[in-house]
Amino acid sequence: MRWVGRSIHRLEDPALVRGDGRFTGDLKAANWVRFVRSPVASGCITRISWPEGAPVFTSAELEQIKPIRPLLHNFNYVPISQPVLAMDVVRFVGEPVAAVLAPTQEQAEDLADLVDVQIEPMPAIADARDAMVAGAPRVHALAADNIALDARFKTAGVDAAMTSAHRRIRIEIRSRRQNALPLEPRAAHAAWDRNSGRVTLTCTTQMPHVMRTIIAELIGMPESDLRVIAPDVGGGFGQKMSLSPEFVVVTWLARRLRTSVSWLEDRRENLIACFHSRDQQIALEGGFDADARLVAVSADILANVGAYSCYPTTCGVEPLMAMAEMPGPYDVREYACSARAVLTHTCPMAPYRGVSRPVITVAIERLMDKAAAAFNLDPIEIRRRNLIRSFPYTSATGLVLDQASYVETMDAALQAAGVAVFRARQAHARAQGRHLGLGLATFCERTGYGTPAFAARGMEVTPGWETVEMTMDPSGWIEARIGASPHGQGLRTTLAQIIADELGTSPDRVKIVHGDTDRTPYGWGTFASRSVVIAGGATLMAARKVRAKLTTMAGILLEAAAEDIVLEADAARVAGTDRAIAIETLARAAYHQAHRFKGEIGPGIADTATYDPAGTFSNACHVAIVEVDVETGGVILENFVVAEDAGRLINPMIVDGQIQGGVAQGIANALLEEIVYDDAGNILTATLADYLSPSAREIPAIEIRHLET
């Protein structure tokens, strides 16, 4: 019986349902930090004053800390920098200006209220198009026209193909600004240890090793003096992968004051000053031949990236992904794109679940719908004519789309949605003055990016690989230490299922250790749908090495060839015989009776593997059936179907859970959530009563079909 493919209960759950999760905010500290934040979007700091002797820290006190300056060596990227506390100017509402310390959170809030920050306001710009107008105020002196990144791509024949196209269709879309909104806001707890002089930073991060490197670098401390722990993390969705300047300040304070310091972000801070997402404007033109086949696409992409560039991905992450992957699953050889990152006086942007993909999917699918109407074709038929069918397919931008099932997932989704029945119902409803509609979106999602994919962007910090260290202890239990850093995805369970199959044991005898830089190998954490592919791949490779050692040892003890040994039910057995040795006996022998192996293999059972794949694409088709109230614009979601092909399911229950959660966030993006700034850069959606996240009432049941190719 194999474990992979089974919906076993998650190993993470018993602690979490009992309230025994360990989150950053659960730790006690001697001091609590509160940040004083800018109330204006743009201005010069003229004076900061506070009660004499009070523990208040500004950029003057923190002058040894280097500014955050993420780098990208390509696409006319402008290397803007961000001081961890605003220095002379403020660039968005909520930017941290000072940090105060007190023995309790309440006292810290009291003290923060007594800090008087004088700011001379300057004109602010909140919208990307306004920021590009000649003479608009500059967010950074370095960036002319407020352009932080200007990427262009053009195939040789695109102009000719567009000019000679039978029909040209244009659309413009705008994706509103969103907050990833993990239920747990940011938190950081830094504790100085008087014995070792080290600082342990426990924080809400998706990439503990990377945080350790950058925070130590900015503070100017030996990296080995910093330990970063990501304990239970209450959701991230990308918001917790970027470096928070607040984390640097908290770490510095603990080290400088030789104490423990904690900061818990409140929801208002999270909504105004933690990373935002989306906010893209895309103008798209498609040239079609007489058969409604797409022959050329031209895209103009503007990403409002806010006031600074996030570390480590930089603010290029959104426009560059949109540029590279825009035509999505459609076969088009000629493509031109301009993708710009535009600076504004708003909260900085960071990657959020899907990064640009939801926006480019809306854009290309909207183009298809409009083209279908122009050609008087069924929207399904125009997609059928244009979806890529033969693989591997090298896209216009040079991406290799490996085996995919675009047409197959579309057919499966449409079948599940019952299109024929729906069309009849739709016509009937229309006759009664009711408006039903069916929307469909097919997309390919690049996943398991290794270093080649990130290097193509010219990132100074090039993520990609993962390492797994695996040990079998003398009692026969397995520990796998991973550089990935799950925070709700159930990775402990899925990796344990993979290991259990390889080593003939059960997942409950496997401990996955993650989120602690003292205990785990360097790795890139959990983001970009990468962990099962890359950490899972490295896990499988390490498990196979451990397996090889176990079978070799068993072969020696059982006087059989290693290749005749099978591992099953916690024993090593000579295949087809009853000669076997218990794994716990074998493991004990590896440590305590190494001499029995005649020097052929070393003592102990431990091995390491690293995986750095080129990346792959998964794909899916989503179908939504909705009723629109044309008087109010209200939308009722009647039915939502997903047909997906992400390859082999390790734990189908967890896969379905990830899909349901992702769809819910997409529905939120499409229909509910929007961060709103006024023209002066004031944020109008600073509470959960104003920023409308969906509840159980708004999210329908989602029907899921899996294709495993």
Added chain:
Amino acid sequence: MTEKVDITLNINGCDYAVRVEPRRTLVDVIRDDCGQTGTHIGCEHGVCGACTIILDNEAVRSCLMFAVQAQGKRIRTVEGLADGDKLHPLQTAFMTHHALQCGFCTPGFLMLAVNALETNPDMSEDEILDLLASNLCRCTGYQNIIKAVRNTAAEMRRARA
């Protein structure tokens, strides 16, 4: 305002004698002074429901109350749901139906739904939806939470019959 007062909070049957400022919220005192960190803080303005506890026989947002207001009342938090190693049926159902991912909102949803199952065991489907729309979850898309509550309600009805 910062003058501390002595209060005793009864949480999951245990008395905690604490000295707190009257302005402190119940959730802060439950977590910081009584050490019961299973109850989480998600928004501090009464929308997300992560801090939901049962106060006497009512599910309440513990971020919207002062600790001094809870004196003399029976407080139940997620730590009190299981009976030793034996989980509450709803805790088990959350695991079986994959009703949690990161687990941060889970204690609030459990307390919200446990109170409803105790006070209105015959909830209709619509009442279950209304109830669960009180709290926010960012990971699951809610359907599995609805399933867990629906199935536990049915199971408890069967046990009663």
